[in-house]
Amino acid sequence: MVGAWGLTLRDARLIYPETENLLDYWKAQDQRHKDWDYFDLKADLWGPNFEFDLVLRKARNFAAVYRANLILPWTAPEVASYIGRLPEKYHSVSSTVSAG
Numbered sequence: 001m002v003g004a005w006g007l008t009l010r011d012a013r014l015i016y017p018e019t020e021n022l023l024d025y026w027k028a029q030d031q032r033h034k035d036w037d038y039f040d041l042k043a044d045l046w047g048p049n050f051e052f053d054l055v056l057r058k059a060r061n062f063a064a065v066y067r068a069n070l071i072l073p074w075t076a077p078e079v080a081s082y083i084g085r086l087p088e089k090y091h092s093v094s095s096t097v098s099a100g
Contacts, residue, residue, distance in 0.1 A: 009021055016077075016080055018081070018084055029045075033045075
C-alpha cells in the first residue's frame with residue numbers, strides 16, 4: 001500500500017478517542033487499485049495530500065511573514081467531532097466532487 005504511515009491507531013486514540021480502525025478501508029483501497037499502473041495509483045493516493053500540503057505551507061508562510069495568529073479550525077475538538085459524525089459518503093473528496 002502507498003502512503004500507509006502516520007500515527008498509529010493507539011496514538012491516534014490518545015489524541016482523539018473516537019478514532020476508528022481504518023485497516024479494512026485501506027485493504028479495500030488496495031484491492032480497488034490492484035490493477036492500476038504506478039502513475040495512476042500515485043496520482044489518486046498522493047495528489048489530494050500533496051495539494052493540501054502546499055496550501056497549508058502557503059498559509060503558514062503567510063502567517064509567519066505577517067506575524068498572524070494562524071488558527072486551523074479542523075484542530076478544534078468540536079469540528080473533529082462534527083466531521084466524525086457525517087455520513088460516510090461525505091468522508092471522501094472523490095465522492096463529493098463531480099467531474100463536470
